Amino acid sequence: MIEAGTGKRVLLAKPRGYCAGVDRAVQTVEEALKLYGAPIYVRKQIVHNKHVVRTLEAKGAIFVEENEEVPEGATVIFSAHGVAPEVYEQAKERSLKAIDATCPLVTKVHQEAKRFAAEDYDILLIGHEGHEEVIGTAGEAPEHIQLVDGPEDADRITVRDPNKVVWLSQTTLSVDETMETVARLKKRLPMLQSPPSDDICYATSNRQHVVKEIAAECDVVIVVGSRNSSNSVRLVEVALDAGARAGHLVDFAHEIDDAWLAGAQTVGLTSGASVPDELVQEVLTHLAERGYTDVEEVVTANERLTFSLPQELKRDMKAAAAARS
Numbered sequence: 033m034i035e036a037g038t039g040k041r042v043l044l045a046k047p048r049g050y051c052a053g054v055d056r057a058v059q060t061v062e063e064a065l066k067l068y069g070a071p072i073y074v075r076k077q078i079v080h081n082k083h084v085v086r087t088l089e090a091k092g093a094i095f096v097e098e099n100e101e102v103p104e105g106a107t108v109i110f111s112a113h114g115v116a117p118e119v120y121e122q123a124k125e126r127s128l129k130a131i132d133a134t135c136p137l138v139t140k141v142h143q144e145a146k147r148f149a150a151e152d153y154d155i156l157l158i159g160h161e162g163h164e165e166v167i168g169t170a171g172e173a174p175e176h177i178q179l180v181d182g183p184e185d186a187d188r189i190t191v192r193d194p195n196k197v198v199w200l201s202q203t204t205l206s207v208d209e210t211m212e213t214v215a216r217l218k219k220r221l222p223m224l225q226s227p228p229s230d231d232i233c234y235a236t237s238n239r240q241h242v243v244k245e246i247a248a249e250c251d252v253v254i255v256v257g258s259r260n261s262s263n264s265v266r267l268v269e270v271a272l273d274a275g276a277r278a279g280h281l282v283d284f285a286h287e288i289d290d291a292w293l294a295g296a297q298t299v300g301l302t303s304g305a306s307v308p309d310e311l312v313q314e315v316l317t318h319l320a321e322r323g324y325t326d327v328e329e330v331v332t333a334n335e336r337l338t339f340s341l342p343q344e345l346k347r348d349m350k351a352a353a354a355a356r357s
Contacts (some may be wrong), residue, residue, distance in 0.1 A: 039325070039326050040197070040296075040297055040298075040299075040322075040324045040325070040326065041297070041298055041299070041312035041324060041326035041327070041328060042115025042298075042299050042300075042301050042316065042319055042321045042324050042326070042327045042328070043246040043249065043250060043298060043299070043300045043328055043330050044301050044302075044316070044327055044328065044329045044330065045239070045242040045243055045245075045300065045301065045302035045329075045330055046083050046242065046310065046329050046330065046331045046332070047238045047239055047242060047331075047332075047333055047334075047335050048239060048242075048301075048302045048303045048307075048309075049108075049303045049304075049305070049307050049308065049309045049312060050305065050306070050307070050308060050309070051233065051234075051235030051236075051305040051306075051335070052102075052305045052335070052338050052339045053112050053136065053137060053138070053233070053235070053305075053339060054079045054112060054135075054150040054305055055227075055263050055338070055339075056112075056133065056135070056338075056339040056340075056341065057078050057079055057112035057133040057135065057257040058078060058079060058084060058088070059341065060077055060078075060109060060131060060341055060342055060345060061074060061088050061093050061109055061133070062088070062091070063118070063341060063345060063349065064107060064109060064131060065088075065091055065092050065093065066346060067345070067348060067349055067352060068107050068292050068348075069092075070091070070093075071092050071093070071094045071106075072092060072093050072094070072107050072109060073093075073094050073095075073096055073101075073103075073106055073107065073108045073109070074088070074093050074094070074096070074098065074100065074103040074108070074109045074111065075079065075096055075097070075099060075102075075108055075109070075110050075111060075115070075119070076095070076096075076110075076164055077086045077095060077111060077114065077260070078093075078109065078111050078112060078133065079097075079111070079112050079261075079306035080113075080258050080260045080261035080262070080305040080306050081257070081258050081261060081283075081304070081307055081308075082283050083283065083284070083308065083311060084308065085142070087247055089247040090167045093183070096108075098122075098305065099119065099122040099123050099126055099128060100122075100126075102126065102128055104126050104127050104128070104293070105126075105127045105129075106128060106129070107128070107129040107131065108123060108128045108129070108131070108259050109130075109131045109132075109133050110130065110131070110132050110133055110246075111133060111164065112134060112135045112138070112306075113134070113135075113138065113163075113165040113168060114134040114135070114138040114139065114141075114142060114164070114165055114168035114169065115132075115134070115168045115171070115311070116167060116168050116170070116171020116172065116260070117171060118171060119168075119171075129342075129344075131342050131344050131345050132342050132344070133342060134168075135203070135233070135339075136339050137203050137233045137234075138165055138168070138169075138203055140229075140231075141169055141200055141201075141202075141203065141227075141231050142168070142172050144200055144227055144228065144231075145157075145169055145170075145172040145173050145176075145177065146153060146172050146173060146201060148173075148176070148198050148200075149172070149173030149175075149176040149177075152176075152196065152201070153176065153196050153197060153198050153225075154176060154178065154191040154192055154193070154196065154198075155173065155176050155177045155197075155198055155199075155200055156177075156178055156180050156189060156191075156196045156197065156198070156199045156200070156217060156224070157169060157170060157176070157177050157178065157179050157180065157199075157200050157201065157202070157341055158180045158181075158199060158201040158202065158205065158210055158213050158214070159179060159180075159181065159187075159202030159205065160181055160200060160202065160205075160262060160276065161179055161181050163202060163262060165202050165203065165204070165262075166179060169173035169200070169202070178191075180199075180217065180296060181211060182209065182213060183209065183213045184217075185213075185311065186213055186216035186217045186220065187216070187220070188237065188238055189217065189220070189221075190324060191221065194221050194222075194223055194224045196221065196223075196350055197221055197224050197225065197314075198224070198225040198226070198227065199214055199217060199224060199225070199226065199227065200227050200230060200231055201216070201227075201261070202231075202232075202259075203231055203232055203233040203236060204232075204233065204236050204263040204266065205232055205234055205236070205262070205266065206240065206266045206269060206270060207236070207237055207240055208240075208270070208273070209269075210232060212269075217293030219230075219332040221240075222285075228314075233305075234335070234337065235305045235335065236263045236305065238332065238333045239263065239267060239302060239305060240266065240270045240304065241306070241332050241333070242330060242331075242332040242333070243267055243270050243271050243300070243302055244270060244274040244339075245332055246300045246330050247270070247271045247272075247273075247274035247275045247276040247300060248274060248276070249279070249298055249300075250271070250276045250299060250356060251276075251277050251278065251297055251298055251299065252276065252277060252278040252279065252280065252292050252293065252294070252296050252299055252300070253268070253271035253272075253276040253278070253279045253299070253300035253301070253302070254279075254280055254282060254288065254292075254299060254300070254301050254302075254315060254319045255267045255268050255271070255279065255280070255281045255282070255302055255303065255304065256283070256301075256303035256304070256307050256311050256315055257281055257282075257283070257300070257303055257304030257306070257307050258283055258304075258306070259281065261304045261305075261306055261307075262282060263304050263305050263306075264303070264304030264305075264306070264307070265281065265302060267302060268280065268281050271300065272322040276300060278292065280292055281349065282315075283311075284311065284314070285311075285314040285315045285317070285318035286318075288315070288318060288319075290322070293319075293322060293324075295306065299319060299324055301315060305355035309355070
């Protein structure tokens with residue numbers, strides 16, 4: 033239990049911000065710009081964060097929705113959320129140099145989907161309809177995969193063989209809601225199999241866990257993150273479910289409404305997995321100017337995982353370094 037202080041205070045959650053997959057994806061775009069020069073095309077937002085996208089645009093990245101918008105023969109980077117196999121085919125048809133910045137934890141779910149489809153399972157994919165990660169995973173085996181969008185969706189599912197069905201999930205969901213959905217599915221499908229390892233990524237779980245630790249002591253929890261960031265939106269929901277009196281999602285410090293802080297003694301602060309820490313520091317400055325000078329960092333895990341850059345980019349970086357030497 034955290035001791036209550038006398039003055040206004042901030043409980044700063046850790047882990048927060050960038051995860052290994054986001055770090056790798058952003059670094060992929062930065063290194064590609066250095067290596068090949070601008071412009072570099074990126075299909076969809078590389079990660080779901082306004083500030084990151086604007087920063088990379090300023091360096092020469094051009095964000096597009098589809099491969100058709102990329103000039104033939106140009107370099108295109110696929111976002112951290114993963115893409116369906118047909119997107120690779122489209123890139124080949126346009127002679128694009130494709131660099132895949134898909135988070136390796138998303139790739140793991142793609143591999144699971146392919147494996148279970150090859151074994152002729154019905155696959156129940158728990159996730160949010162229209163999310164890029166769900167579209168990419170479902171594209172691996174569309175004839176085998178059904179989307180389950182929350183616990184209420186569980187009751188409409190039909191499968192060919194109730195003894196041969198497995199669930200997978202989007203990596204950025206609420207852990208609690210996902211397990212609630214699984215429990216609902218298992219009532220109807222007692223033989224439902226679980227994936228070989230957790231699909232919800234370690235970073236999503238860790239960020240939710242620390243928010244649960246601090247939420248009950250907070251008059252308000254501020255989550256730094258963009259509205260199209262699934263894991264950031266979930267953090268607000270988790271905070272409220274865990275006892276925070278109020279919760280708000282902001283991209284930038286200037287979006288904080290002073291009315292949210294009226295009468296608030298303790299403010300919780302965290303950020304989604306695609307948020308650079310400089311944005312959190314700006315919020316801390318903003319709060320300090322309003323009297324919240326006592327900052328206590330609450331740590332529930334230390335993350336050390338890193339992912340290496342995509343093979344195709346590493347190969348070209350190595351060749352360029354050899355040519356210079």
